[in-house]
Amino acid sequence: MKAAHFSSQELAKVLSHYDIGVITSAAPVLAGNARAPKLVLHSQRGTFLLKRRPHGKEDIRRVAFAHDVQKFLAKAGFAVAALVSTTDEQSTMLCLDRHVYELFEFISGSRYNGSVHAAQDAGLQLARFHALLLSFTPHFKPLDSNYHDNPVVAAHFKMAAKLVKPKPNQDITRLLHKLAAIYTAHVEHANAVGLSHSAPRIIHGDWHPGNMLFSEDKVVAVVDFDSLKIAPFEIDMANALLQFSIVGSRPNPADWPAYLDEEKFTSFLTGCRSYEQSPRFDPAPVCDLMIEALICEAIAPIAATGTFGSVSGFEFLKMIYNKCRWIEKHREKLDALLNG
Numbered sequence: 001m002k003a004a005h006f007s008s009q010e011l012a013k014v015l016s017h018y019d020i021g022v023i024t025s026a027a028p029v030l031a032g033n034a035r036a037p038k039l040v041l042h043s044q045r046g047t048f049l050l051k052r053r054p055h056g057k058e059d060i061r062r063v064a065f066a067h068d069v070q071k072f073l074a075k076a077g078f079a080v081a082a083l084v085s086t087t088d089e090q091s092t093m094l095c096l097d098r099h100v101y102e103l104f105e106f107i108s109g110s111r112y113n114g115s116v117h118a119a120q121d122a123g124l125q126l127a128r129f130h131a132l133l134l135s136f137t138p139h140f141k142p143l144d145s146n147y148h149d150n151p152v153v154a155a156h157f158k159m160a161a162k163l164v165k166p167k168p169n170q171d172i173t174r175l176l177h178k179l180a181a182i183y184t185a186h187v188e189h190a191n192a193v194g195l196s197h198s199a200p201r202i203i204h205g206d207w208h209p210g211n212m213l214f215s216e217d218k219v220v221a222v223v224d225f226d227s228l229k230i231a232p233f234e235i236d237m238a239n240a241l242l243q244f245s246i247v248g249s250r251p252n253p254a255d256w257p258a259y260l261d262e263e264k265f266t267s268f269l270t271g272c273r274s275y276e277q278s279p280r281f282d283p284a285p286v287c288d289l290m291i292e293a294l295i296c297e298a299i300a301p302i303a304a305t306g307t308f309g310s311v312s313g314f315e316f317l318k319m320i321y322n323k324c325r326w327i328e329k330h331r332e333k334l335d336a337l338l339n340g
Contacts, residue, residue: 004037006052011039014050014101017086017094021045040106047106048084057226058100060093065140066225067092067102069202072136079125079221081107107221109213116267117217118209119244123271125219126207126240127278130233133202134279144230146205147239147296148195148289149187154180156303163306164313172314179317182324183295190285190292198232198282205229207236208243233281237272238289244268246323253308254315258322260330266337283338287331291324 005028006014015023021044029038035054040047053063071092073080081104083092094101112118145152157180166172205227213221229235245265248256272278298320301308308316327334 004035006037019087049104049106051102053100061140063093065142076132079219081221109220112209115217116263118214119264120267120271121218123268124275127272127275130279131277142228146229146231146235147293153296156299159303166314170314186288186291190288193284195285200230203229203231203236207240233279237281238286239293242290242293253311254319256319258326286338287334291327294320
């Protein structure tokens with residue numbers, strides 16, 4: 001798929017709504033969603049990041065809610081990029097020609113280096129994120145659906161069965177059936193151990209290394225707030241633990257090993273618990289939720305295309321199945337860490 005980009009006319013029209021001085025240079029950002037073009041702009045007033053939201057991510061209420069959260073966090077000194085308002089309407093969201101644009105003050109940082117110390121700080125920042133937002137009053141209601149007990153997952157399994165093109169020796173029907181059974185079993189267990197009674201709150205919804213910038217081992221910016229939801233804290237914690245402990249260094253995701261990195265798992269937990277006002281969470285459903293998140297996040301793109309990027313849908317789901325089984329087999333040890 002060809003990456004989206006800004007035309008020169010579009011860029012001139014958009015920037016006319018901001019007062020950032022004369023642009024001295026502009027460079028595209030290639031990382032991230034190819035449907036959402038981004039430019040780093042150097043001007044007389046500083047360095048900025050311009051983003052055009054992709055189609056499907058332009059809901060005005062959701063964008064406004066995300067901006068309210070980011071502005072609240074910025075005021076509290078949390079690590080977020082400051083939003084820049086337009087000069088005419090003093091809005092942090094520019095709606096123009098059926099597109100929605102955002103301008104941020106640029107924050108320099110590097111990708112996650114994979115260290116346990118960086119994982120620990122990411123855990124601390126998650127706890128701080130949740131503690132700060134307890135005093136935030138939203139003006140808009142975000143989504144409340146997430147990967148837990150989501151009826152869309154069943155529909156995705158049916159769609160994937162039609163689109164995945166397995167090799168002659170690959171039984172996709174059997175694999176999908178096993179994954180569906182695993183998902184259902186862990187939904188039921190998570191609810192049975194009390195998740196359904198956990199208080200809902202604002203959660204980030206996508207707390208993972210790719211949505212953060214680091215300086216050495218410290219988080220200097222959380223850069224994506226598109227997945228904000230209302231859900232129990234355990235939903236955020238389980239997905240974050242998964243994202244920071246999953247092992248996937250090999251080029252082909254189908255070759256990723258089944259195990260989780262227990263040292264990073266523990267480091268993330270340590271960081272989260274080190275924050276004095278860290279919210280309490282119920283450890284009982286966390287392993288169930290990690291498995292639900294694995295399956296839900298994997299099956300959605302495969303249901304749309306039959307593949308996961310350039311990887312065979314069957315091969316990717318087989319890897320997900322192996323990871324789910326590893327968590328099940330090592331649950332006693334993981335639960336002990338969660339209760340530590």
